Amino acid sequence: MKYILNRLIQVFIMTFLALTVVFFIVQSMPGDPAFGLAVSIAQTRNMSLEKALEIAHNIIGYNPKEPIILKYIKFLKNIFVGNFGYSTYFKTSVNEIIGKALPWTLFVISLATAFGFFAGTTLGALSAQKRGTFIDTFIATLFSIIQAIPAFVLAVFILFIGAVRLRLLPLGGAYPVEMTPGFYPGFILALIHHALGPLIATSIPQMASWGLAMRGNCSNIIEEDFVRFAKIRGLSDSVISQKYIRKNAILPLVASLAIGIGYMLGGHTLVEVIFNYPGIGYYFGQAISARDFGLLTGLFSLIVIGVVFATFITELLYAIIDPRVKAQ
Amino acid sequence: MKEFIRPILMNRKAFIGFILLSIFILMATIGPMIVPLNLSSNFAERYKPPSFQHPYGTDYFGIDIFQQMVHGARSVVGLSVLASFFAVIIGAIIGIARGYIGGFVSKFLDTIITIFLVIPSFPALLIMAAIFADRSLNMITVALIIAMWLWAPLAKQISAQVFSIKSREFIETSKMLNLGTFYILFKDIMPLLLPYIFINFITQLKGAMEFSVGLMFLGLAKFDPTHWGVMLNYALYQAGALYTPRGFHYPIIIMIHIVLLIYGGILFAQGIEEIFNPKLRRYE
Numbered sequence: 040m041k042y043i044l045n046r047l048i049q050v051f052i053m054t055f056l057a058l059t060v061v062f063f064i065v066q067s068m069p070g071d072p073a074f075g076l077a078v079s080i081a082q083t084r085n086m087s088l089e090k091a092l093e094i095a096h097n098i099i100g101y102n103p104k105e106p107i108i109l110k111y112i113k114f115l116k117n118i119f120v121g122n123f124g125y126s127t128y129f130k131t132s133v134n135e136i137i138g139k140a141l142p143w144t145l146f147v148i149s150l151a152t153a154f155g156f157f158a159g160t161t162l163g164a165l166s167a168q169k170r171g172t173f174i175d176t177f178i179a180t181l182f183s184i185i186q187a188i189p190a191f192v193l194a195v196f197i198l199f200i201g202a203v204r205l206r207l208l209p210l211g212g213a214y215p216v217e218m219t220p221g222f223y224p225g226f227i228l229a230l231i232h233h234a235l236g237p238l239i240a241t242s243i244p245q246m247a248s249w250g251l252a253m254r255g256n257c258s259n260i261i262e263e264d265f266v267r268f269a270k271i272r273g274l275s276d277s278v279i280s281q282k283y284i285r286k287n288a289i290l291p292l293v294a295s296l297a298i299g300i301g302y303m304l305g306g307h308t309l310v311e312v313i314f315n316y317p318g319i320g321y322y323f324g325q326a327i328s329a330r331d332f333g334l335l336t337g338l339f340s341l342i343v344i345g346v347v348f349a350t351f352i353t354e355l356l357y358a359i360i361d362p363r364v365k366a367q
Numbered sequence: 368m369k370e371f372i373r374p375i376l377m378n379r380k381a382f383i384g385f386i387l388l389s390i391f392i393l394m395a396t397i398g399p400m401i402v403p404l405n406l407s408s409n410f411a412e413r414y415k416p417p418s419f420q421h422p423y424g425t426d427y428f429g430i431d432i433f434q435q436m437v438h439g440a441r442s443v444v445g446l447s448v449l450a451s452f453f454a455v456i457i458g459a460i461i462g463i464a465r466g467y468i469g470g471f472v473s474k475f476l477d478t479i480i481t482i483f484l485v486i487p488s489f490p491a492l493l494i495m496a497a498i499f500a501d502r503s504l505n506m507i508t509v510a511l512i513i514a515m516w517l518w519a520p521l522a523k524q525i526s527a528q529v530f531s532i533k534s535r536e537f538i539e540t541s542k543m544l545n546l547g548t549f550y551i552l553f554k555d556i557m558p559l560l561l562p563y564i565f566i567n568f569i570t571q572l573k574g575a576m577e578f579s580v581g582l583m584f585l586g587l588a589k590f591d592p593t594h595w596g597v598m599l600n601y602a603l604y605q606a607g608a609l610y611t612p613r614g615f616h617y618p619i620i621i622m623i624h625i626v627l628l629i630y631g632g633i634l635f636a637q638g639i640e641e642i643f644n645p646k647l648r649r650y651e
Contacts, residue, residue, distance in 0.1 A: 057485045064494055187630035189577040192622050305487030309581050327493050339490055347485055
């Protein structure tokens with residue numbers, strides 16, 4: 040319990056420091072954060088730009104003359120109460136955008152991770168146990184070629200072949216516009232159909248990296264004495280491979296699952312942009328090209344908080360799985 | 368030199384990786400001198416399939432794709448090598464300092480490393496690129512920006528290694544002989560770390576490549592119109608290129624080049640790792 044409390048305090052400090060860096064990075068972007076909004080106000084209401092700028096500053100609660108320290112305190116206070124700011128480009132609060140986008144991203148990431156982890160560890164263990172055979176060479180070569188393909192190149196390839204040439208996949212969106220969301224089979228099928236592209240593009244590289252890690256772990260464990268003893272004791276091959284090798288090899292990987300999901304929050308940007316899939320990464324891309332400071336800071340803070348807590352969960356899992364960590 | 372080349376020729380992975388990397392390095396260094404670049408548009412020649420005159424065909428403007436690929440190789444390879452180099456230098460210095468000095472400095476450096484580990488690299492990189500996008504960017508500044516988000520894992524691993532080397536007997540001996548920090552760092556610790564740092568330099572190339580191509584693909588930090596990331600962007604979005612059946616070869620060629628270059632780096636790194644660490648060879 041004391042261990043968890045200690046770690047929680049550390050997590051808190053880490054979040055605070057990381058958010059500080061986020062704030063100062065975004066602050067150093069040139070230009071007035073309300074400028075885009077001011078231009079559109081000036082156009083719709085037919086008024087001078089200075090006046091529109093003033094209104095825009097009021098809307099997003101931004102005061103150009105305010106010293107940076109006060110801005111910083113305000114930013115931290117807002118994040119603390121769960122207010123991620125205001126998006127000048129979409130003209131809504133960032134919370135609303137997060138509420139809309141986060142479910143899609145989590146949906147794709149968790150499914151892709153589940154599939155990638157399952158397929159990767161199974162094939163990786165198989166490869167290690169058939170060391171030296173054709174199966175091993177085939178899996179290992181395939182995985183290392185996949186590792187050389189960046190996720191977004193794979194995404195472009197899938198979009199190009201699947202959506203444009205063969206017309207099997209949709210070109211964007213999370214579901215067809217003409218459908219009303221709800222829990223009926225047609226809609227769920229359409230959801231999966233739209234998520235298929237991002238799903239394949241994220242799960243295949245994941246499968247390769249989990250697979251290679253699993254293959255390495257298994258290869259090390261096969262050499263251990265306890266496996267040799269198990270063989271001498273006359274245990275069947277399937278018992279040895281399931282209970283002695285795979286179980287031991289998979290434990291460290293299970294613990295790092297959480298951290299993988301945390302990082303995926305940010306690493307998913309390009310894939311979502313390419314498939315026009317309306318998740319966190321897609322809005323992040325929009326915020327970058329529109330120079331929407333509020334949305335950028337909000338989404339970036341969310342991603343950082345996600346990663347910090349995923350790291351925390353990973354460490355807790357390690358401590359639960361491996362008692363030696365707790366002892367330290 | 369002979370001792371360096373021989374193991375590479377003996378190890379299959381290192382050899383294939385070496386050949387692949389050499390082809391791209393030649394393409395980047397002497398390629399632009401041999402192959403002329405003609406960027407003027409010629410609409411009569413647009414979307415020509417690969418032929419003897421245009422080995423990779425032509426793009427939307429009728430510009431030879433092969434010429435663009437060769438000239439783009441310079442900034443693709445140059446940017447990745449530079450970014451990876453900077454990342455390794457920063458990572459090594461901070462890692463060694465953190466592992467060796469101890470006390471308050473170590474704690475401070477540790478916090479910095481953790482912050483950089485916690486902040487996801489790619490989104491941070493996008494924001495950084497957007498910050499500098501309005502100013503004129505060149506290869507070195509972009510490489511530095513990329514390196515800033517690559518060095519942290521390396522620093523952490525190196526500091527752990529230095530930490531374990533530090534307590535070995537021969538370091539104690541050097542300390543007792545009063546050989547000085549400089550001697551211990553460069554004569555005792557460095558030689559043990561160098562192979563590791565070298566392997567990391569090659570592995571980082573993959574990250575640097577992915578980051579730079581991704582950045583250019585999103586239209587940020589475009590300092591070279593023939594960078595493969597910029598070309599991939601054009602190949603997809605320029606004048607509806609995605610939907611023209613005749614433009615099929617254009618994105619495919621670029622993707623094959625990107626993957627082959629990264630694959631060459633991965634193979635070479637794996638091969639070198641096997642050479643330095645014979646324990647790994649058993650698993651082949």
